Amino acid sequence: GAVVSQHPSWVICKSGTSVKIECRSLDFQATTMFWYRQFPKQSLMLMATSNEGSKATYEQGVEKDKFLINHASLTLSTLTVTSAHPEDSSFYICSARPSYEQYFGPGTRLTVT
């Protein structure tokens, strides 16, 4: 089946620094990838849709200048959390779709101290 990887699986950073999270589709090409955020004991909230070769589409309320998304190739999308603050601490999950079905990465736990 389709496999999506994320790196790193967890990261701790200091407030004010930036963190980059990578999402890769390992055995298929994905023109569209999605970035979700999940707070403890809550559901997944869509942050943005990442389109290869074009700008990402952000959901309402998501700061595009804070959460920078780059979809540079058909197998890689990156999410950079800029000037991270403790309230950005969360579980970030990406997904990619070869067709109608979305495949999810294992997630990245971000802790900002």
Add this chain to the structure above:
Amino acid sequence: AQSVTQLGSHVSVSEGALVLLRCNYSSSVPPYLFWYVQYPNQGLQLLLKYTSAATLVKGINGFEAEFKKSETSFHLTKPSAHMSDAAEYFCAVSDQSGNTPLVFGKGTRLSVIA
């Protein structure tokens, strides 16, 4: 617009008992429906999906779900719960175009009691 409602944020069953997790959807177009399972600190694993073929869908780990258009429901069941079934379960909906992202319900945490 599409939405999903999962009744019961927490369901507790005894080992060997029937598992029933409820999901109702709202969609202005014919939907595709999915159930995912999430173990702590992990991503989502697809259990099963409805894509307008058979209304009774069988998935992995003994789970199945039935699409009922008249009730706008897609409840997840398993005849006999196992301790390893304890996890968070999410119902999700999308349209059939493949162009829109999944919309998730709030999730149901399943506990299995020995």
